[in-house]
Amino acid sequence: xxxxxxxxxxxxxxxxxxxxxxxxxxxxxxxxxxxxxxxxxxxxxxxxxxxxxxxxxxxxxxxxxxxxxxxxxxxxxxxxxxxxxxxxxxxxxxxxxxxxxxxxxxxxxxxxxxxxxxxxxxxxxxxxxxxxxxxxxxxxxxxxxxxxxxxxxxxxxx
Numbered sequence: 154x155x156x157x158x159x160x161x162x163x164x165x166x167x168x169x170x171x172x173x174x175x176x177x178x179x180x181x182x183x184x185x186x187x188x189x190x191x192x193x194x195x196x197x198x199x200x201x202x203x204x205x206x207x208x209x210x211x212x213x214x215x216x217x218x219x220x221x222x223x224x225x226x227x228x229x230x231x232x233x234x235x236x237x238x239x240x241x242x243x244x245x246x247x248x249x250x251x252x253x254x255x256x257x258x259x260x261x262x263x264x265x266x267x268x269x270x271x272x273x274x275x276x277x278x279x280x281x282x283x284x285x286x287x288x289x290x291x292x293x294x295x296x297x298x299x300x301x302x303x304x305x306x307x308x309x310x311x
Contacts, residue, residue: 173252
């Protein structure tokens with residue numbers, strides 16, 4: 154899966170990391186890590202994604218009565234901001250609590266703008282033998298609207 158992630162998606166997350174006092178950024182889909190730009194090992198980031206998804210499920214209620222779009226947790230030296238958009242989430246570690254509203258807006262804008270890149274990364278185009286130009290364009294445009302083919306039971310994408 155790491156090969157399927159487009160460099161522009163990783164570059165966009167690297168730019169997000171330079172917004173404010175951000176120490177690390179992670180992009181996840183469901184409970185899987187897509188891009189990790191955090192200063193921690195992959196297994197720790199996977200645990201963080203699991204905990205934040207569990208917290209979201211808890212606060213939404215058993216029947217999903219509430220819709221949780223953001224979670225913000227404050228610790229002594231670092232703050233964790235999670236912005237959800239559908240099945241995708243951006244997780245940021247940042248230092249200054251007064252930047253949380255700004256970073257929430259930045260993460261929401263990123264998720265809105267990057268949906269096509271995320272979908273393309275989850276569904277790489279399939280090469281066809283026939284008329285490559287016409288059929289490939291149709292397949293790619295159709296795949297952007299299909300459900301991603303990743304296994305939701307797996308937690309490690311890399």
